[in-house]
Amino acid sequence: MLAPALLVTAAVVAFGFVVTPSGDQQRAADTPTQSPTAVATPSPSVTSAPATPKPKPQGKARRDQLTGPRVTLELKPKPQFEVQDAYSFTIVSLNVLGHSHTVKGGNRKGYASSGVRMGYAVAALQSHGADIVGFQEFQQPQFNNFNGRTGAAWDVWPGMAAGSLGVENSIAWRTDMFSAVQKETVQIPYFGGKARLMPYVLLQHNATGQRLWVANFHNPASTQDQGNNTRWRRAATSREISLANQLSTTGYPVFFTGDFNERAEYFCPVTANTTLKAAAGGSTGGACAPPRSMQVDWIFGSDQVAFSGYRVDDSSRVDRATDHPLVASEVLVPERKIPLPP
Numbered sequence: 001m002l003a004p005a006l007l008v009t010a011a012v013v014a015f016g017f018v019v020t021p022s023g024d025q026q027r028a029a030d031t032p033t034q035s036p037t038a039v040a041t042p043s044p045s046v047t048s049a050p051a052t053p054k055p056k057p058q059g060k061a062r063r064d065q066l067t068g069p070r071v072t073l074e075l076k077p078k079p080q081f082e083v084q085d086a087y088s089f090t091i092v093s094l095n096v097l098g099h100s101h102t103v104k105g106g107n108r109k110g111y112a113s114s115g116v117r118m119g120y121a122v123a124a125l126q127s128h129g130a131d132i133v134g135f136q137e138f139q140q141p142q143f144n145n146f147n148g149r150t151g152a153a154w155d156v157w158p159g160m161a162a163g164s165l166g167v168e169n170s171i172a173w174r175t176d177m178f179s180a181v182q183k184e185t186v187q188i189p190y191f192g193g194k195a196r197l198m199p200y201v202l203l204q205h206n207a208t209g210q211r212l213w214v215a216n217f218h219n220p221a222s223t224q225d226q227g228n229n230t231r232w233r234r235a236a237t238s239r240e241i242s243l244a245n246q247l248s249t250t251g252y253p254v255f256f257t258g259d260f261n262e263r264a265e266y267f268c269p270v271t272a273n274t275t276l277k278a279a280a281g282g283s284t285g286g287a288c289a290p291p292r293s294m295q296v297d298w299i300f301g302s303d304q305v306a307f308s309g310y311r312v313d314d315s316s317r318v319d320r321a322t323d324h325p326l327v328a329s330e331v332l333v334p335e336r337k338i339p340l341p342p
Contacts (some may be wrong), residue, residue, distance in 0.1 A: 083337055134214070154175060215240070299329050304334060
């Protein structure tokens, strides 16, 4: 009987197990009526059984494990417009009484020389905070004097670029606020229908990039020396209306300054036939209702801008400079939206 027992023991040792009786089995062995039973238990030299592989995740659970938590990204809509900010400035129209009127033999006695008078004019412009000025009767000595007093702080068009007659109607602007983009002239009938080059310019506001057109005119007066120029004022007004409508098609605001030598006779056709309105007030569109107080010196601007603080300065300082009042107004240009390409 020893041989079978030895064989069993050798087999158990070969597979890393020893035969030990369990508690129940030990008690059974002590009982004579039961046969001993062998139970295999791990050998003390084996610390753990091999790990059982985890089942692979299936379906959605597996995808979540591989990709991690879902993150929702909120995409901002692509901008459709470039927005240029609103801005404001002060515009002035001023007939400075030409140099030739106050020299020896001139027809405006009692006035100082044009150089002295230009000093008064510059002081008046500064007191009004002028940023853009339409000058009339701005003759070459006055142009030179103005440049000498203001230097690079102001730019002027056309100045002497249009000759000794063209300089008389010039537009000036502060260079720290505006830069010229396009400079032009248009022929306007003057005394006896003779054409004068008069300026218009496309300016860009340095801070916002917005652009605006400014045109400046002097329509011919009817005088004892020059005769009746009503016919030529009508022709001049017609060309100015055409120019206003042409410039308006660009979408930029349009401004007119000038000595038009007319009041309601100029106001009515301009406001009825263009998109311009007067800084002085009054109607726009077809029906004509001029402002109560009118000068022959005007400021007009496109419907989209807002005028405020319109004023007529006929103070002693201005009176020492010229025989015309200074007219001025603040202007608010609204923001501009420029469509971007898709």
